[in-house]
Amino acid sequence: MKYSKLFPKTLKQAPSGAESINHQLLIRGGFIHQEMAGVYTYLPLGWRVLSKISDIVREEMNAIGGQELLMPALEPKENWVKTGRWQSFDVLFQLKSRHGAEYALGPTHEEIIYPLVVEYIHSYKDLPLSLYQIQNKFRDEPRAKSGVLRGREFLMKDLYSFHVSDEDRNNYYEEVGKAYLKIFKRTGLPVVETKAGGGTFSDLSKEFQTLTSNGEDIVMVCTNCHAAVNRELEQNIACPLCGGKLEEKKAIEVGNIFPLKTSFAEAFNLKFTDKDGKQKLVSAGCYGIGISRVMGAVVEVGSDERGIIWPESVAPFQVHIVGLDLDDKAVKDKAEEVYKLLQAEGIEVLFDDREISAGAKFADADLIGIPYRVVISKKTEDKLEVKKRSEKETEFKTLKELIEITLSH
Ligand code: ATP
Ligand code: MG
Numbered sequence: 233m234k235y236s237k238l239f240p241k242t243l244k245q246a247p248s249g250a251e252s253i254n255h256q257l258l259i260r261g262g263f264i265h266q267e268m269a270g271v272y273t274y275l276p277l278g279w280r281v282l283s284k285i286s287d288i289v290r291e292e293m294n295a296i297g298g299q300e301l302l303m304p305a306l307e308p309k310e311n312w313v314k315t316g317r318w319q320s321f322d323v324l325f326q327l328k329s330r331h332g333a334e335y336a337l338g339p340t341h342e343e344i345i346y347p348l349v350v351e352y353i354h355s356y357k358d359l360p361l362s363l364y365q366i367q368n369k370f371r372d373e374p375r376a377k378s379g380v381l382r383g384r385e386f387l388m389k390d391l392y393s394f395h396v397s398d399e400d401r402n403n404y405y406e407e408v409g410k411a412y413l414k415i416f417k418r419t420g421l422p423v424v425e426t427k428a429g430g431g432t433f434s435d436l437s438k439e440f441q442t443l444t445s446n447g448e449d450i451v452m453v454c455t456n457c458h459a460a461v462n463r464e465l466e467q468n469i470a471c472p473l474c475g476g477k478l479e480e481k482k483a484i485e486v487g488n489i490f491p492l493k494t495s496f497a498e499a500f501n502l503k504f505t506d507k508d509g510k511q512k513l514v515s516a517g518c519y520g521i522g523i524s525r526v527m528g529a530v531v532e533v534g535s536d537e538r539g540i541i542w543p544e545s546v547a548p549f550q551v552h553i554v555g556l557d558l559d560d561k562a563v564k565d566k567a568e569e570v571y572k573l574l575q576a577e578g579i580e581v582l583f584d585d586r587e588i589s590a591g592a593k594f595a596d597a598d599l600i601g602i603p604y605r606v607v608i609s610k611k612t613e614d615k616l617e618v619k620k621r622s623e624k625e626t627e628f629k630t631l632k633e634l635i636e637i638t639l640s641h
Contacts, residue, residue: 233549233581233582233583234583234585235582235583235584235585235586235596236584236585236586238262238276238277238582239262239275239276240262240265240275241262241596242260242261242262242596242599242600243259243260243262244260245260246259246260247259247266249377250266250379251377251378252377252378252379252381252446252528252532253446253531253532253535254378254379254380254381254527254528254529254531254532255378255379255380255528256379257531257535257539257540257599258278258379258380258527258528258531258540259379260539260599261277261539261540261599261600261601262275262277262278262600263275263277263278263281263527263548264278264379264380269376269377269384270373270376270377270382270383270384270385270386271383271384271385272380272383272385272524274387274524277548277600278527278548280548280549281527281530281542281546281547281548282387282523282524282527284545284546284547284548285419285523285526285527285546286366286387286389286523288415288418288419288545288546289366289389289415289521289523290366292411292412292414292415292418293364293389293391293411295411296362296404296407296408296411297360297362298362298363298364298391299362299363299364300363300364300365300366301363301364301365302365302367303338303341303344303345303348303365303367304338304344305337305338305367305368305369305370306335306336306337306338307335307336307337307338307341307343307344308335308336309326309333309334309335309336311343311344311347312324312336312343314343314499314500315342315343315495315496315499316499317343318336321339323339323371323372323373323374324336324337324339324371324372325337325339325370325371325372337370338367338369338370339369339370339371340369340390340518340520341365341390341392342392342492342496342518345363345392346496346497346499346500346502347500349361349363349394349502349514350500350501350502353394353502353504353514354504354505355504355505356396356504356505356506356507358504359394359395359396359400359504359514360393360394360395360396360400360404361393361394362391362392362393362394362404363391363392363393364389364390364391364392364519365389365390366387366388366389366523367387367388367390368385368386368387368388369385369386369387369388369390370384370385371383371384371386372384378446378448378528379528380524380525380527380528381448381484381525381528381529381532382448382525383524383525386522386523386524386525387522387523387524388520388521388522388523388524389520389521389523390518390519390520391408391518391519391520392516392517392518392519393405393408393516393517393518393519394502394514394515394516395514395515395516395517396504396506396512396514396515397515398491398515400515401491401515401516401517402491404517405489405491405517408489408517408519409425409438409489412440412487412489412519412521413425413440415487415521416440416442416486416487418545419526419530419543419545419546420530420534420543420544420545420546421442421486421526421529421530421533422442422443422533423440423441423442423486423487424440424441424443424451424453424458424460424483425438425439425440425441425460426438426439426440426441426451426460426461426462426483427439427461427462427465436491437488437489437490437491438488438489439451439462439485439487439488440485440486440487440488440521441460441483441484441485441486442483442484442486442529442532442533443481443482443483444482444483444484444529444532444533445482446482446484446532447482447483447484447532448482448484449482449483449484449485450463450480450481450482450483451463451480451481451483452478452479452480452481453478453479453481454471454473454474454476454477454478454479455476455477455478455479456471456474456476456477457471457473457474457476459471459472459473459474461478463480484525484528484529484532485522485525486521486522486525486526486529487519487520487521487522488519488520489517489518489519489520490517490518490519491515491516491517492515492516492517492518494513494514494515496516497513497514497515497516498513502514502516527546530542530543530546534601535601538595538598538599539598539599539600539601540599540600540601541601541621541622542601542602542603542621543603544603544641545641547601547602547603548580548582548600548602549580549581549582549602550579550580550581550602550603550604550638551574551579551580551581551582551602551603551604551605551606551634551638552581552582552584552597552600552602552604552605552606553567553570553571553574553581553582553583553584553606553607553608554584554590554593554594554597554605554606554607554608555567555583555584555585555608555609556590556593556607556608556609556610557609557610558585558587559587560610563608563609563610566608567583567585567608570606570608570616570631571583573631573635574631574634574635574638577635577638577639578639579635579638579639582600582602584596584597590609597621598621601621602621603620603621603622604618604619604620604621604634604637604638605618605619605620605621606618606634607619607626612628614630615628615629615630616628616629616630616631616634618634618637
């Protein structure tokens with residue numbers, strides 16, 4: 233992609249009211265545009281990042297047998313009345329059509345997926361079943377001021393699994409937990425697993441939290457064995473694992489997993505015939521990851537005073553070519569050639585081909601945060617001046633060496 237063509241360009245300043253780091257840097261870098269509090273357009277750069285995160289999540293969900301589908305965001309009121317959540321779900325967006333019908337805008341999808349699977353699950357042979365989607369969710373959040381960390385419309389992965397027994401469900405729950413650790417490792421996001429209260433319908437829910445002073449959640453972390461527990465559960469008590477001292481830390485909840493009790497199965501009469509011929513309620517679990525929140529969390533933990541520092545796995549591009557002295561035909565031809573050759577190797581490249589000052593180009597490269605910056609100028613001759621966004625030193629490399637480094641990750 234040529235930067236001269238990319239929509240839009242960077243901004244010198246974040247709009248007033250953008251207080252958190254992810255909010256400021258994602259807006260200034262041209263990743264997101266705020267439409268109103270908690271509602272964003274994901275611009276081409278931001279959408280590339282979200283797509284990479286989504287693909288990692290997809291791969292790991294498919295690897296544990298998850299099947300992807302897409303459910304509607306518009307949900308019928310009756311289903312929410314059935315579960316009692318039309319009244320009790322505090323952040324539910326409720327809307328009335330011009331013809332008087334009422335709907336919920338989906339904040340989560342138990343009210344769609346239970347009535348869906350009830351038509352197809354009849355026997356133990358139909359189980360287990362694991363379905364997920366990646367979709368915009370809607371929540372009428374009272375405070376939506378931490379950029380993409382808390383949206384009123386936001387991108388979430390939600391997986392639902394259905395089983396013949398609590399035991400089978402618990403085994404799968406452990407598998408999903410392991411898949412989550414892989415996902416966060418691959419996205420470059422450090423997480424701790426915390427035990428949480430998890431609302432009204434779970435036995436043992438687990439949250440995946442990224443520790444950062446900019447988080448809205450507070451978790452208790454053991455100073456001795458580093459186990460983490462949710463504050464609601466374990467206020468001022470010693471570590472449940474080793475008895476060590478617990479310390480308060482701020483954190484961002486990027487994912488969680490809930491074993492659902494049978495309340496939804498009862499509300500929608502989700503039963504199956506077991507091997508012994510008896511009718512039983514289906515045991516289920518639900519598992520969420522805030523895809524757009526993950527993007528925000530990656531920025532919160534990976535930035536400096538100049539801009540974002542993307543991990544290679546979720547960066548919008550791998551290489552950022554800064555072309556200087558482009559009025560010199562030999563330099564321009566070389567930059568164009570390197571741009572083409574890198575792309576031919578399958579490497580994603582952003583080429584800053586604009587006729588502006590070197591200083592402005594360097595500032596933009598730091599703000600956008602692509603892992604490898606490659607300067608091509610009169611001075612670089614037949615070499616490339618390569619600098620990692622996360623490091624200070626520049627090194628001169630051949631094209632072959634640059635290709636090797638970028639492809640090795
Ligand atoms: P929180 O306590 O932060 O409100 P939650 O407990 O309501 O989160 P879930 O309903 O389990 O979260 O949603 C699954 C995941 O979706 C969360 O772990 C989080 O990563 C993400 N998420 C939840 N609410 C939001 C939001 N308003 N904006 C962005 N992501 C969100
Ligand atoms: Mg919430």
